[in-house]
Amino acid sequence: MExxxxxxxxxxxxxxxxxxxxxxxxKAPPAGRGAASKDDQRNxxxxxxxxxxxxxxx
Amino acid sequence: xxxxxxxxxxxxxxxxxACQYKCRFCYNEWRSxxxxxxxxxxxxxxxxxxxxxxxLSEEFEVSVVLAGGDASAHPHFVxxxxxxxxxxxxxxxxxxxxxxPAMADRFAALGNVALQFSVPSHDEERYRFLTGGGRxxxxxxxxxxxxxxxxxxxxxxxxxxxxxxxxxxxxxxxxELEADxxxxxxxLPSGRGVHYEEQFAISQEVFAEALDEAVAVGRxxxxxxxxSGALPGVRNRKVASPKMTVSVDGKVxxxxxxxxxxxxxxxxxDSLLGKYYAFWNSTDRLAGCFCSTL
Numbered sequence: 001m002e003x004x005x006x007x008x009x010x011x012x013x014x015x016x017x018x019x020x021x022x023x024x025x026x027k028a029p030p031a032g033r034g035a036a037s038k039d040d041q042r043n044x045x046x047x048x049x050x051x052x053x054x055x056x057x058x
Numbered sequence: 059x060x061x062x063x064x065x066x067x068x069x070x071x072x073x074x075x076a077c078q079y080k081c082r083f084c085y086n087e088w089r090s091x092x093x094x095x096x097x098x099x100x101x102x103x104x105x106x107x108x109x110x111x112x113x114l115s116e117e118f119e120v121s122v123v124l125a126g127g128d129a130s131a132h133p134h135f136v137x138x139x140x141x142x143x144x145x146x147x148x149x150x151x152x153x154x155x156x157x158x159p160a161m162a163d164r165f166a167a168l169g170n171v172a173l174q175f176s177v178p179s180h181d182e183e184r185y186r187f188l189t190g191g192g193r194x195x196x197x198x199x200x201x202x203x204x205x206x207x208x209x210x211x212x213x214x215x216x217x218x219x220x221x222x223x224x225x226x227x228x229x230x231x232x233x234e235l236e237a238d239x240x241x242x243x244x245x246l247p248s249g250r251g252v253h254y255e256e257q258f259a260i261s262q263e264v265f266a267e268a269l270d271e272a273v274a275v276g277r278x279x280x281x282x283x284x285x286s287g288a289l290p291g292v293r294n295r296k297v298a299s300p301k302m303t304v305s306v307d308g309k310v311x312x313x314x315x316x317x318x319x320x321x322x323x324x325x326x327x328d329s330l331l332g333k334y335y336a337f338w339n340s341t342d343r344l345a346g347c348f349c350s351t352l
Contacts, residue, residue, distance in 0.1 A: 009180055009230040016198045 067118030068301040069111050069146070073138055074098035075306055076131040079153050080190030083178070083216045083258060085248040086127065098132050103308045106323045108145040110302075110310070113327030115146055118300065123174075125151040136161060143168045151176065151214075153192060157200030162207040172210035174241075175201055179221045180231040188220060201235040214241040217268055218258035225272035229281055239282035242269060302334060312337055 003011075075088045075096035088096060107122070114120045122142045129135050130152045139148050147170040154175035165171040177197055179185040185194040204211050213232040215221065221228075225242060232240045244265045247255035260268075269285050276283040303311050304323050310330055312318040320333045 005227045006230045009227055010234055012180075013198060013202075013231070013234045016195050017202060019195075020199055020202060 065118055065300060067114055067120050069107070069114060069120055069122045070301055070303040071099075071107055071122060071124055071142070072126055072303065072305050073124050073129055073135060074127040074132040077126055077128040077153075078131055078156065079128060079192050080250075081176075081178070081192075081216075082188055082190055082250060082254050083218055083245050084250040085246050087249045088127075090250060096127065097306045098127075099138070099306045099308070101134060101138070103304075103323060104138050104141050106308065107304055108142055110304070110323055110327050110330065111142065111146040113331070114302075117331075120146040121149055122146045123149045123151055128152050130156040136164060139165065139171055140168060143170050146170075147172070149174055149212075153177075153189065153197060154200040154204075155192060155196040157203055159203050159207075162200075162203040162209060165204075166207040166209050172212070173201075173204050174212045174214055176214050176216075177228070177231070178215045178218075179224050180227040181224065184221055184224070188218070198235070201237075205236040211235060211237045212239050212241065213237045214243060216243045216245050217260060217265060218245045218254075219260055220258065222260055222264055222268045225268045226275045229272050229275040229279065229283065233279050233281050237281070239284060240272065240276070241284045241286065242272060243286045302330070 075086070076093065076098060077084075077086075077096075111120055111122050122145070124135065124139060124142070126132070129139075129150050132138065135150075139150060142148050148168075149172045150165075151174045154173070154177070157173065165173070175197060177185070177194070178188040179194070182194045185197075186192060201211060213228070213235070215224075215228055217225070228242075229240055244262075245251060245258045245260060247259060251258065265285075269283070272283045275281075301313065302320070303313055305311065308323040310320045310323050310325070312320065312334065318337070320330050320337075323330075
């Protein structure tokens with residue numbers, strides 16, 4: 001018998017939970033084909049009109 | 059008016075046009091422009107938004123929603139949330155992949171910050187496709203950090219042809235992540251979504267069937283399910299939850315449509331609210347507005 005959708009979802013989340021526990025609560029950096037485009041990596045949300053960024057460049 | 063009789067009101071604040079994701083269903087019109095042109099809200103505007111939230115709180119149960127783009131793409135989004143949370147409860151709308159433990163702890167300490175994750179599928183491959191390369195496992199991590207810090211969490215999903223059969227498992231996922239509720243939004247062919255209309259658009263009937271499935275699972279598992287989109291019985295009416303939007307450049311409008319601008323956020327709150335009431339008391343429709351033309 002195939003596991004139910006509910007069980008599959010639970011197993012998936014549990015797998016991530018275990019991985020997080022093994023990593024000691026540290027979040028892994030983005031890896032692989034991540035979400036950000038090359039454009040977004042060059043410009044991570046910093047806008048021309050955001051004066052605060054000029055004061056506190058990070 | 060008694061405190062508990064006040065109506066809810068959403069102050070939707072688009073703090074940035076930037077987003078780390080490339081969701082194919084994204085309705086933001088600016089997603090079609092290059093990322094280098096995306097703007098973010100100046101920190102100088104934030105106290106003005108807080109002042110408007112306090113003025114609205116005199117008459118409504120206000121929640122301030124930080125959105126975008128993706129709220130987490132603003133380089134100072136934690137500080138902005140902290141400032142605004144001093145005036146009203148804050149909901150941060152995000153893909154959730156950038157929520158880290160220290161950040162979750164800081165939000166939890168504020169006591170009135172909630173998170174809403176946009177998660178269009180419980181399936182890694184479909185999630186990756188719909189979000190243009192996003193990683194579902196990182197989002198789950200963010201949600202688990204939030205729940206371990208006792209931050210209220212909700213899940214939203216845009217329903218398309220690709221994920222319309224996922225509503226049941228999505229409710230299971232939300233429950234597993236200890237979310238308070240799930241919202242399903244019908245795909246609108248706007249912004250980046252115009253390029254995927256044929257591939258993504260679903261009929262009203264299909265949307266309703268998917269909601270039925272979600273509601274059935276939600277009822278069985280004790281999770282609230284909400285929906286937005288064109289629903290039977292609400293067509294030909296100007297229907298919206300009470301809401302104002304503040305754009306990245308500080309313009310206040312009834313929704314995100316440029317046709318509905320009330321004035322700059324620096325304008326007196328009484329004046330903005332007066333214009334807001336005037337709109338709803340008129341029979342005007344907004345050119346190009348989905349809500350008033352459905």
